[in-house]
Amino acid sequence: MFRKIKIYHFSSIYSNYSTKVEIDARLRGNFESKEYKPRNHPGRTKVKVATIPPDIQKGIKVILEDAGAKAFYHESEDLQNYLRSRRLPPEEGEINEKAAKIYKTVSNKVFTEINKDEKKLTREEIEHYNKKIQNTVFNVLKKNVYRWANISYDKPTCLQYLMVRAAPEYAILVRILDEIKRKLPDYKPRSFFDFGSGVGTGTWAINSYWKGHIFEYFSVDTSVHMNDLARLILCQGKDNVQLPFKGYFQRQFLPASTDLKYDIVLSAFSLFELPNMKSRLETIQKLWNKTQDFLIIVEQGTNAGFQIVNEAREFVLNTADSHNKGYAFAPCPNDSVCPRYLEHETPCNFLMKYESLPFPSKTEVLADKNVVTGYCSISLNTDFGEPSPVYIKNGTYLVPKAPSGAILFRRSETLLVGCPGTKKFVVLGNDTTDENFLDVQCVSNKTFRAGQWVGQFKDIKCSSLPWFTAEETSEYCSGRHKLYRIGYQLRKFHTLYEACFDRELLSTLYVQHDISPASHLMQNSSGRPQFIEGNVFGKIKMSKVYAVENQRAQLNSILGNNMDQQYITKKQFLNRGHLAARADFILRAPQKASFHYINAAPQWMRGNAGDWAALEEALRRRISKYGTSVKVITGTHGVCTLADNQGIQKQLFLNIDENNNGVIPVPLYFYKLVYDPYKKRATAFISINSSYYNSTIIEKLTFCSDVCDGNRKYSWLRWRSNDGTHSFCCNYEEFTKYIDYLPKFDVKELFY
Numbered sequence: 001m002f003r004k005i006k007i008y009h010f011s012s013i014y015s016n017y018s019t020k021v022e023i024d025a026r027l028r029g030n031f032e033s034k035e036y037k038p039r040n041h042p043g044r045t046k047v048k049v050a051t052i053p054p055d056i057q058k059g060i061k062v063i064l065e066d067a068g069a070k071a072f073y074h075e076s077e078d079l080q081n082y083l084r085s086r087r088l089p090p091e092e093g094e095i096n097e098k099a100a101k102i103y104k105t106v107s108n109k110v111f112t113e114i115n116k117d118e119k120k121l122t123r124e125e126i127e128h129y130n131k132k133i134q135n136t137v138f139n140v141l142k143k144n145v146y147r148w149a150n151i152s153y154d155k156p157t158c159l160q161y162l163m164v165r166a167a168p169e170y171a172i173l174v175r176i177l178d179e180i181k182r183k184l185p186d187y188k189p190r191s192f193f194d195f196g197s198g199v200g201t202g203t204w205a206i207n208s209y210w211k212g213h214i215f216e217y218f219s220v221d222t223s224v225h226m227n228d229l230a231r232l233i234l235c236q237g238k239d240n241v242q243l244p245f246k247g248y249f250q251r252q253f254l255p256a257s258t259d260l261k262y263d264i265v266l267s268a269f270s271l272f273e274l275p276n277m278k279s280r281l282e283t284i285q286k287l288w289n290k291t292q293d294f295l296i297i298v299e300q301g302t303n304a305g306f307q308i309v310n311e312a313r314e315f316v317l318n319t320a321d322s323h324n325k326g327y328a329f330a331p332c333p334n335d336s337v338c339p340r341y342l343e344h345e346t347p348c349n350f351l352m353k354y355e356s357l358p359f360p361s362k363t364e365v366l367a368d369k370n371v372v373t374g375y376c377s378i379s380l381n382t383d384f385g386e387p388s389p390v391y392i393k394n395g396t397y398l399v400p401k402a403p404s405g406a407i408l409f410r411r412s413e414t415l416l417v418g419c420p421g422t423k424k425f426v427v428l429g430n431d432t433t434d435e436n437f438l439d440v441q442c443v444s445n446k447t448f449r450a451g452q453w454v455g456q457f458k459d460i461k462c463s464s465l466p467w468f469t470a471e472e473t474s475e476y477c478s479g480r481h482k483l484y485r486i487g488y489q490l491r492k493f494h495t496l497y498e499a500c501f502d503r504e505l506l507s508t509l510y511v512q513h514d515i516s517p518a519s520h521l522m523q524n525s526s527g528r529p530q531f532i533e534g535n536v537f538g539k540i541k542m543s544k545v546y547a548v549e550n551q552r553a554q555l556n557s558i559l560g561n562n563m564d565q566q567y568i569t570k571k572q573f574l575n576r577g578h579l580a581a582r583a584d585f586i587l588r589a590p591q592k593a594s595f596h597y598i599n600a601a602p603q604w605m606r607g608n609a610g611d612w613a614a615l616e617e618a619l620r621r622r623i624s625k626y627g628t629s630v631k632v633i634t635g636t637h638g639v640c641t642l643a644d645n646q647g648i649q650k651q652l653f654l655n656i657d658e659n660n661n662g663v664i665p666v667p668l669y670f671y672k673l674v675y676d677p678y679k680k681r682a683t684a685f686i687s688i689n690s691s692y693y694n695s696t697i698i699e700k701l702t703f704c705s706d707v708c709d710g711n712r713k714y715s716w717l718r719w720r721s722n723d724g725t726h727s728f729c730c731n732y733e734e735f736t737k738y739i740d741y742l743p744k745f746d747v748k749e750l751f752y
Contacts, residue, residue, distance in 0.1 A: 196270020577603025610723020
C-alpha cells in the first residue's frame with residue numbers, strides 16, 4: 001500500500017536570536033564569489049516528510065466527517081488555487097498614477113471628438129462631458145487594476161482551508177522550527193505568539209518540538225470561525241471540554257502593548273491579508289517589538305509571496321535600532337541581499353514534502369456514489385448575461401460563498417431566474433420565452449438546463465431590465481410612519497431592504513438591510529441605473545427636485561436673493577445620497593433596486609464623496625474581514641440649516657407642498673447603525689451633513705462621546721479630512737437616547 005506524497009513551495013524566512021553565529025571569512029567569500037548557489041549552501045538543512053500528529057488528525061477527521069466535508073471537496077480545491085494565484089494589493093499611489101494617465105488619454109480623446117473649444121462649452125455641456133470622462137476612466141481602471149480583496153473566512157471557508165492547507169502548512173513550519181532545533185539543540189522557548197494563527201498549525205508545529213516547555217500560546221486571527229475551529233481541533237472535535245494544555249489564548253486583534261515579549265513570534269501566510277505595504281510594515285514592526293528570540297515570516301512560494309518576505313526582511317534589518325537589532329538566522333545565515341532575486345528577480349523558495357490528510361482524499365470523493373462530483377462554477381464578471389435577471393437560490397438572493405467570488409452549484413441544483421415586470425421575459429440563448437421566471441438546473445461547469453434548453457449560464461438573460469418595486473406594508477415604524485419593502489416579485493416578494501418613510505415630509509427616516517462578508521465582490525455593471533420614484537412621492541417629480549436649478553431656486557427662496565451663489569458651486573451641491581449603498585449589493589439586479597428615491601436623501605456633495613464614501617467603503621472591507629453578516633440601519637435625522645442674507649439660520653427644504661409647507665428636507669445628520677445580532681455588538685457612525693458649520697456649531701451638534709476617536713479598534717475607518725464635514729461614532733446607548741425611534745436591539749458591546 002502506498003500513500004501519495006505532495007510537493008509544496010514556501011518562501012524564505014528570517015529570524016533573530018541573542019547569540020549570533022558568525023560566518024567565517026572563507027564562507028563569506030564563497031557567498032560573495034557565488035561559489036554557493038542559492039538554496040544550495042551549508043546553511044540549508046533537510047527534514048523528513050512531516051506528518052500531522054495523530055491526536056490532531058483525529059480531531060480533524062471528526063470535524064470533517066461531522067461537516068460532510070466530501071461534499072465540498074471541489075470548493076476546497078478552488079480555494080487552494082485562488083490562494084496560490086493571489087497578487088499583492090495595488091498601492092494607492094499606483095492606482096492614482098494609472099487613473100491620471102487614463103484620464104489624460106480619455107479627456108483628450110473626448111474633447112478632440114467634439115471638435116469644439118472647451119472654453120466655449122456651456123456649464124451643462126462641461127458637466128456632461130466630465131461625467132462621461134469619469135465613467136470611462138472608472139471602467140478602464142477597473143479592467144486594468146488587480147482587484148485585491150480580503151478573504152472572508154466564514155465556517156464553510158474555514159473547513160475548506162483546513163482540508164487543503166493544514167498538512168502543507170504544518171510541514172513547512174516543522175521544517176522551519178527544525179532549523180532552530182538543529183542549530184541550537186539546548187534552546188527551550190517558553191512562550192509562543194502566532195499572528196494569523198488560522199486552524200492552529202503553528203501550535204501543532206511548536207508542540208512537536210517543545211510541548212513540555214511552552215507555558216503560553218497566544219494566537220491572533222481576525223476570523224471568529226477560524227479561532228473556534230482551531231480550539232475544536234485541539235479538543236479532538238469535542239465541544240465543551242478543556243484544552244489538553246493550559247496557557248492557550250486567542251484574540252481577534254494584535255494587542256496594543258509591546259511590554260510582553262514572546263520567545264518565538266510567527267506570522268505564517270498572514271501578511272497577504274493586509275491591504276497595503278504601510279499596514280504590512282506596521283504589523284512587522286509590532287511583531288518585531290514583541291519578539292524575544294525569533295521572528296519567523298512565511299508566505300506562499302510565489303513572486304508575490306517572496307516580495308512580502310523580502311520586504312519584511314529588509315525592513316527589520318535596516319530599521320531596527322541598536323537595542324532592538326536582529327540578523328538573518330535562516331535559511332540563509334547572512335544579511336546580504338538575496339543574489340537570486342538581485343540578479344534574476346526570481347523568488348527564492350523551497351520544496352517541502354508532506355503527507356496529505358488521509359481524509360477526505362480525491363479518490364474517496366470520486367469513489368463515493370452518494371457524493372455529487374459534477375458541479376457548476378460561475379464567475380461574477382464573465383458568466384452573467386445582460387440584461388441581468390434576478391437570481392433566487394433557496395429562497396434568498398444569490399450571493400457568492402467562495403472567497404474568489406465564484407458561485408458554485410452541485411449537479412442538478414436548482415436556481416430560480418426571473419425578469420419581473422410587464423412585458424419582460426426570460427431569454428434562453430437566442431429564444432425569448434413567454435415566462436417571467438423559470439427554474440434552471442446545473443449540468444456541469446458553466447452549462448445549465450431549463451426544460452428542453454441546455455446552454456451556457458451567460459446565455460440566460462432578460463428581454464429588458466427587470467423591474468423592482470417599493471411596496472407599502474401594513475406595518476408602522478417610528479410611531480405613525482409606514483414601513484415599505486423594496487425588492488423583486490418572483491412567485492412571491494423577495495425583500496432586499498426596508499424603508500421607514502414619512503409620507504408628510506416625503507422623507508425617509510431610515511432603511512434597513514444586511515451587508516454580507518462577500519459585499520466587496522461587487523459585480524461589474526454596464527452603466528449606472530436611473531433613480532425611480534414608484535408610487536411613493538405622488539405627483540412630485542424627484543428628478544426635477546434634485547436638479548441644480550431647483551436647488552438654487554429653493555435656496556434663494558429660503559435664504560434670500562442670490563444666496564445660492566454662496567453655497568452652490570460646480571463641486572458643492574445637493575446630491576442623491578444613497579442610504580443602502582449600491583455597492584453593498586453584489587449582483588446587478590439588487591444593485592439596480594438601490595436606485596429608488598425612497599433610498600436616498602439630499603446630501604451635500606463634499607460629504608457624500610468624503611466621509612460618507614469613506615464609511616461605506618470601510619464598512620464593506622471590515623465586514624469582509626469580520627466574516628459574519630451584519631444588519632445596518634442607515635438613516636437621516638433633523639433638518640440642515642444655513643445662514644440667510646441676514647445671518648439667521650434657516651431650515652432647508654427642496655420642495656413646497658400645496659399648503660406652502662416645506663417637504664423633502666435636507667437632513668442635518670446621516671448615520672449608519674451597524675449591528676451584529678450573533679455577538680450582540682453595535683456602533684453608530686454619524687456624519688453632519690454640512691461643510692458650512694464652524695467649530696462651535698459642530699461641537700454642539702456632536703451629541704455623544706466619540707468612541708472611534710483615538711481607538712485603535714477602529715483603525716479600519718479613516719475619515720477624509722479634506723471634505724469639510726465632521727463625523728463621529730456613538731455607542732448604542734447614547735445614540736438611541738438622541739435618535740429614539742429605531743428598532744430595539746439587544747446590545748452588549750461595541751461593534752468594531
